[in-house]
Amino acid sequence: MESNPWKTLKEEKIYENPWIRVENHLVLNPAGKEGIYGKVHFKNRALAIVPIDKDHTTWLVGQYRYTLEEYSWEIPMGGGKIDQDYLESAKRELKEETGISASKWTEIMKIHTSNSVTDEVGYIYLAEDLSFGDTEFDETEVLKIFKLPFQEALDWVMTGKITDSISVAGILKAARILGY
Numbered sequence: 001m002e003s004n005p006w007k008t009l010k011e012e013k014i015y016e017n018p019w020i021r022v023e024n025h026l027v028l029n030p031a032g033k034e035g036i037y038g039k040v041h042f043k044n045r046a047l048a049i050v051p052i053d054k055d056h057t058t059w060l061v062g063q064y065r066y067t068l069e070e071y072s073w074e075i076p077m078g079g080g081k082i083d084q085d086y087l088e089s090a091k092r093e094l095k096e097e098t099g100i101s102a103s104k105w106t107e108i109m110k111i112h113t114s115n116s117v118t119d120e121v122g123y124i125y126l127a128e129d130l131s132f133g134d135t136e137f138d139e140t141e142v143l144k145i146f147k148l149p150f151q152e153a154l155d156w157v158m159t160g161k162i163t164d165s166i167s168v169a170g171i172l173k174a175a176r177i178l179g180y
Contacts, residue, residue, distance in 0.1 A: 005030035006037075019043055019079070038117060044079035046113060046122030047090040048166045050174040051076065051100050053130050058153050059098050060162075062144040073146070073156065074167040075124075076100075090125050098145055099135040102127035109173045113165055124170040126177065154180055 007028040015022040021041040029035045051059050058075075065072045076097040080089025087105060094100050109124040137143055156162045157171045 009034070040118040042118060042120040044081055045086055046077065046120055046166060047080045047086055047093055048075050048077035048122060048124045048170050049090055049094045049127050050124065050170045051094060051098065051102065051127040051130055052150060052174070052178065056150045056178065057147060058150045059100065060146045060148065060153060061097050062146060063142060072164055073162050074164045075170050077166060086123050087125070090123070094127055095133070096136040096138065097143060099133045100127070101131045101133065103129040108177060109169060111166060111169050122166050124166065124173065126174055150178065151180065
């Protein structure tokens with residue numbers, strides 16, 4: 001392990017809501033000079049799922065992302081409380097967003113989503129042996145569900161149609177696992 005070259009002199013909470021806390025840190029940087037560092041602390045874990053059926057079909061979720069001011073195609077995902085089982089939360093998110101349940105789950109990746117400014121950690125799962133039911137969207141979600149061959153989702157990553165970092169990482173890792 002490498003040692004930490006930073007020293008925190010003071011932490012100040014700037015803003016907080018149920019999902020995040022924004023902090024300002026007074027630090028000594030690796031050169032020993034005083035500086036500041038902004039940090040966004042996430043109160044949940046990011047959980048994402050690549051559902052794959054026996055025919056190598058997958059499902060994407062489309063939605064308008066307020067922060068980007070643009071539409072985004074993504075693998076099903078959501079948040080899970082840090083003190084709760086991540087797999088159970090991932091199962092809940094897949095069911096809520098797509099109506100899909102799976103009997104086979106494999107954790108395929110841990111990811112840091114934007115580690116220069118956040119401490120957010122994400123977990124990506126491959127979900128197989130699928131069954132289908134009704135969705136249960138949150139009140140903040142207006143989602144489109146799109147069923148497509150996995151190869152097409154992989155092509156969307158490679159052409160830049162999918163830009164969400166967790167989705168890109170999850171699809172690329174699933175492609176390697178599935179032999180694409």
